Amino acid sequence: KNEVEQSPQNLTAQEGEFITINCSYSVGISALHWLQQHPGGGIVSLFMLSSGKKKHGRLIATINIQEKHSSLHITASHPRDSAVYICAVSSGGSNYKLTFGKGTLLTVNP
Amino acid sequence: DTAVSQTPKYLVTQMGNDKSIKCEQNLGHDTMYWYKQDSKKFLKIMFSYNNKELIINETVPNRFSPKSPDKAHLNLHINSLELGDSAVYFCASSSLTGNIQYFGAGTRLSVL
Numbered sequence: 326k327n328e329v330e331q332s333p334q335n336l337t338a339q340e341g342e343f344i345t346i347n348c349s350y351s352v353g354i355s356a357l358h359w360l361q362q363h364p365g366g367g368i369v370s371l372f373m374l375s376s377g378k379k380k381h382g383r384l385i386a387t388i389n390i391q392e393k394h395s396s397l398h399i400t401a402s403h404p405r406d407s408a409v410y411i412c413a414v415s416s417g418g419s420n421y422k423l424t425f426g427k428g429t430l431l432t433v434n435p
Numbered sequence: 436d437t438a439v440s441q442t443p444k445y446l447v448t449q450m451g452n453d454k455s456i457k458c459e460q461n462l463g464h465d466t467m468y469w470y471k472q473d474s475k476k477f478l479k480i481m482f483s484y485n486n487k488e489l490i491i492n493e494t495v496p497n498r499f500s501p502k503s504p505d506k507a508h509l510n511l512h513i514n515s516l517e518l519g520d521s522a523v524y525f526c527a528s529s530s531l532t533g534n535i536q537y538f539g540a541g542t543r544l545s546v547l
Contacts, residue, residue, distance in 0.1 A: 358535070358536075362476075366523065366540065366541050366543075367538065367540050367541070368525060368527075368538040368541075369538070370535045370536055370537065370538075373534070373535045409476065411478065413478075422480040422483060422491050422493065423468075423470075423478075423480060423536070424480075425477065425478040425479070427475070427476075427477055428476055428477075
């Protein structure tokens with residue numbers, strides 16, 4: 326079992342819909358990261374959070390440390406949001422390696 | 436100006452060859468990373484360097500040797516390439532270990 330589990334694996338939505346992608350982890354972490362990988366392959370960091378909630382434009386990320394769970398929400402989704410969304414955790418200490426989930430492929434249809 | 440740049444973008448080579456992938460960042464970051472993304476798109480850390488010193492070596496075969504001549508560069512040299520090395524390799528950097536990471540565009544390695 327992967328230390329970081331994402332759901333769903335695949336998600337298809339209509340333009341304008343509210344999207345939620347979930348991430349659960351089984352290890353102690355110092356921070357959780359949400360990343361976006363576009364069809365062209367480039368990877369962009371969206372958020373890094375260790376508590377509470379962060380918002381950037383139409384994207385909102387939340388984390389519940391007690392429940393070891395994070396969600397990424399996209400409001401008013403648009404076809405350009407189509408990408409793979411990847412959750413990753415860093416464990417802190419002297420070893421800040423990122424451990425990744427398998428990603429969620431989001432397709433937003435016009 | 437690209438923040439994290441990798442070269443080459445594509446690399447096609449024969450089994451048994453030795454090849455290098457270069458990575459440079461102009462963000463003034465202290466920490467650089469190499470990740471491997473397999474055919475199922477799963478990302479895994481390979482190495483991390485902080486100020487030219489190796490801090491993470493994630494059970495990668497010793498055919499892979501990272502080299503950091505200065506904190507702005509982290510190159511990846513691969514000896515005796517095998518079919519299973521075919522993947523996309525991403526370089527990344529961050530300002531402090533564990534901070535937000537900035538990724539290069541990736542190098543798609545195909546071993547024939």
